[in-house]
Amino acid sequence: MTCREFKHAGASLTLWELSRAQDQQLFSHTDVCHECGAWLQQQRMLASAMQTLRVQTAGREAGPGVERALLRMFRQVPFEATRPVAAHRFTPIALRLSRFFEVGAYVAVAAAIVVGLFLGVRLLEQRTKTAPVQSQSASATTAPAQQNLASAQSVTGKEVALKTHTHPGMSRRLSAAARSTSAQRLNTVAVSQASDDPDYVALMFCDPLICSSDAQVVRMELPATGATSDHDAQLQIADVVVDYDGVVRAVRLVN
Amino acid sequence: MLTDLTDEQLLAQALAGDEDAFTALYRRRQGPVFRFALHMSGSSHVAEEVTQDVFVFLLQRGRDFDPSRGALGAYLFGVARNYVRRALERSYSEAMLHSPADDEAQSLVTEDDPADGIARQQTSTALWKAVLSLPEHYREVVVLCDLQELSYAQAAEALGCAIGTIRSRLHRAHDMLGKKLQHSAAAAPGGVSRVTARWAS
Numbered sequence: 484m485t486c487r488e489f490k491h492a493g494a495s496l497t498l499w500e501l502s503r504a505q506d507q508q509l510f511s512h513t514d515v516c517h518e519c520g521a522w523l524q525q526q527r528m529l530a531s532a533m534q535t536l537r538v539q540t541a542g543r544e545a546g547p548g549v550e551r552a553l554l555r556m557f558r559q560v561p562f563e564a565t566r567p568v569a570a571h572r573f574t575p576i577a578l579r580l581s582r583f584f585e586v587g588a589y590v591a592v593a594a595a596i597v598v599g600l601f602l603g604v605r606l607l608e609q610r611t612k613t614a615p616v617q618s619q620s621a622s623a624t625t626a627p628a629q630q631n632l633a634s635a636q637s638v639t640g641k642e643v644a645l646k647t648h649t650h651p652g653m654s655r656r657l658s659a660a661a662r663s664t665s666a667q668r669l670n671t672v673a674v675s676q677a678s679d680d681p682d683y684v685a686l687m688f689c690d691p692l693i694c695s696s697d698a699q700v701v702r703m704e705l706p707a708t709g710a711t712s713d714h715d716a717q718l719q720i721a722d723v724v725v726d727y728d729g730v731v732r733a734v735r736l737v738n
Numbered sequence: 739m740l741t742d743l744t745d746e747q748l749l750a751q752a753l754a755g756d757e758d759a760f761t762a763l764y765r766r767r768q769g770p771v772f773r774f775a776l777h778m779s780g781s782s783h784v785a786e787e788v789t790q791d792v793f794v795f796l797l798q799r800g801r802d803f804d805p806s807r808g809a810l811g812a813y814l815f816g817v818a819r820n821y822v823r824r825a826l827e828r829s830y831s832e833a834m835l836h837s838p839a840d841d842e843a844q845s846l847v848t849e850d851d852p853a854d855g856i857a858r859q860q861t862s863t864a865l866w867k868a869v870l871s872l873p874e875h876y877r878e879v880v881v882l883c884d885l886q887e888l889s890y891a892q893a894a895e896a897l898g899c900a901i902g903t904i905r906s907r908l909h910r911a912h913d914m915l916g917k918k919l920q921h922s923a924a925a926a927p928g929g930v931s932r933v934t935a936r937w938a939s
Contacts (some may be wrong), residue, residue: 488876494905494909498884498912525916525917525919526912526916526922528914528919528920529865529915529919532861532862532864532865532919533865533884533885535858535861535862535865536862536865536866536885537885537887539858539859540773540776540777540885541770541773541860543772543773543776543782544769544772545768545769545771545772545785545789546767546770546786548786549789549790550761550764550765550768552790553760553764553790553793553794553797554757554760556794556797557752557757557760558757560797560798560825615871625803625821630929687902697809719922722837727771727884
């Protein structure tokens with residue numbers, strides 16, 4: 484047996500086993516190796532001292548005061564007699580997480596219901612708003628566009644007079660209806676009617692794929708032909724159909 | 739009979755409000771807990787305080803105990819270990835200065851032969867001092883395995899570590915203790931060395 488094997492064998496034994504070791508191999512090695520012999524001697528001495536200490540402290544206990552204090556405390560603790568210990572065992576983390584996700588799922592479903600209700604109400608409101616306009620446009624196909632224009636302008640009530648210079652020495656006053664959604668919708672109706680109105684003169688070809696229905700009818704005061712100056716110019720009122728790209732598609736002289 | 743019940747059954751009854759069950763459990767388990775705290779701290783005052791704290795903890799948090807994870811005895815040692823650590827941190831210097839050589843060792847059982855008794859007492863005192871001077875993680879395994887006679891598996895449960903860790907710590911602690919005892923024997927030839935010589939023979 485080498486010293487290494489001796490140490491390995493010694494480490495695998497408890498202190499008590501080592502102190503009572505009867506292994507001949509161990510003893511034969513300690514006869515040969517003084518260092519290992521001293522170590523075994525040391526461990527035996529330790530085992531004996533440990534045994535003594537253990538025996539001498541074996542009877543030591545907490546004093547009666549501790550028990551009295553604990554019993555006094557015990558009587559003050561409110562117990563829940565119906566709950567067994569097993570009911571409060573450690574809960575696995577997976578179960579806690581599943582509960583967390585369960586609550587999360589309930590919240591998500593509730594939120595989805597609320598959002599669905601909100602969107603449903605909004606959609607219903609939108610439908611109730613658009614329905615009268617559609618019926619109006621259907622009934623107004625026979626009515627003159629001018630009437631729609633007048634109503635659109637009365638709805639918005641906002642007119643902006645614009646003065647632009649397209650030619651030198653020549654002023655042009657424009658009155659444009661403000662772009663509100665309701666007015667825009669009515670203007671759209673007016674444009675669709677204006678395209679059918681024979682009084683309108685188309686100024687350029689309007690491809691149905693290009694020309695959108697998002698055009699506006701603008702009433703303008705245009706200078707009459709033959710005017711030499713702004714002072715002499717006679718104004719001519721006209722309804723002009725201006726497309727979304729700003730190009731005038733049609734014009735109609737009002738008077 | 740309450741004495742026939744296991745620790746876990748007694749705990750369940752105690753937590754349901756049965757005072758007799760709690761008393762039985764306390765009387766069954768307070769000794770090992772007290773001795774563990776005594777060996778760890780070297781002070782009976784600290785040991786009593788720790789014992790009381792452990793059982794108060796059991797009353798308050800006993801429902802957290804899971805029998806499938808280990809025995810109640812090991813669980814109590816684990817709780818006691820934490821309370822001892824706290825108590826020593828609180829009054830470390832006081833506990834160390836108030837070593838068992840001064841008062842605890844005085845109460846150790848003496849032999850019929852006064853000379854032999856004194857020698858044994860000196861050896862026990864020297865050993866206890868050596869144990870107290872060990873680093874905490876070595877001291878714990880020595881107290882649990884050598885003085886409380888727990889198996890490696892039970893000590894591993896109490897300390898929450900692997901059995902291999904217990905074995906290696908214990909081996910290292912024994913080496914350290916052996917050297918410390920030899921030092922003590924050399925320093926006090928009249929007492930310890932005489933007993934040592936007897937063991938060696």
